[in-house]
Amino acid sequence: GAVxxxxxxxxxxxxxxxxxxxxxxxxxxxxxMFWYRQFPKQSLMLMATSNEGSKATxxxxxxxxxxxxxxxxxxxxxxxxxxxxxxxxSFYICSAxxxxxxxxxxxxxxxxxxxxx
Amino acid sequence: AQKITQTQPGMxxxxxxxxxxxxxxxxxxxxxxxxxxxxxxSGEMIFLIYQGSYDEQNATEGRYSLNFQKARxxxxxxxxxxxxxxxAMYFCAMREREEYGNKLVxxxxxxxxxxx
Numbered sequence: 401g402a403v404x405x406x407x408x409x410x411x412x413x414x415x416x417x418x419x420x421x422x423x424x425x426x427x428x429x430x431x432x433m434f435w436y437r438q439f440p441k442q443s444l445m446l447m448a449t450s451n452e453g454s455k456a457t458x459x460x461x462x463x464x465x466x467x468x469x470x471x472x473x474x475x476x477x478x479x480x481x482x483x484x485x486x487x488x489x490s491f492y493i494c495s496a497x498x499x500x501x502x503x504x505x506x507x508x509x510x511x512x513x514x515x516x517x
Numbered sequence: 518a519q520k521i522t523q524t525q526p527g528m529x530x531x532x533x534x535x536x537x538x539x540x541x542x543x544x545x546x547x548x549x550x551x552x553x554x555x556x557x558x559s560g561e562m563i564f565l566i567y568q569g570s571y572d573e574q575n576a577t578e579g580r581y582s583l584n585f586q587k588a589r590x591x592x593x594x595x596x597x598x599x600x601x602x603x604x605a606m607y608f609c610a611m612r613e614r615e616e617y618g619n620k621l622v623x624x625x626x627x628x629x630x631x632x633x
Contacts, residue, residue, distance in 0.1 A: 444623045452632065506621065
């Protein structure tokens, strides 16, 4: 089945630094990738939709300058948390969509636990 | 407005018994899709089952079945013969307009604990 790889799985950084998270579709071309954020024991909240070759679409309330998303190729999208602060500590998870025919099975990466000290 | 409602924050089930996790949804679209995902403590999201709004038969995938009641706007997940490894968080999600792709809206989740 389709595989989505997300790295790193865990990152600890100092306040004020930037962190980049990668999401790769390993065996299919992902025209669209989605980035979610999840707080402990809570639901997944969509942050943004990333389309290859175009600017990401951010959900209401998500700071686009804080969470930079780049989808430069059909297999890679990156989320950069800029000038991270402790309140940015969270679980970030991506998902990837290929063709419409595969829309029944949206595959997720394994997530990244970000801890900002 | 909340579009996916999971009213059970937590559930317990005895090993080998069946359990139903509730999910109701709200949409005015005629074409939509409903998903169930399992999230173990490791954090990964594991796809379990999908039901399209036009599917006449309830979806089944091994021990998982989806009790789709369109008029009631409910899409309950039934897990048969529960196993200890089924202990996890379970999310119901909905995809609305197809032009949004697989932009999913998730419910709050239900924590399932299987007892031996």
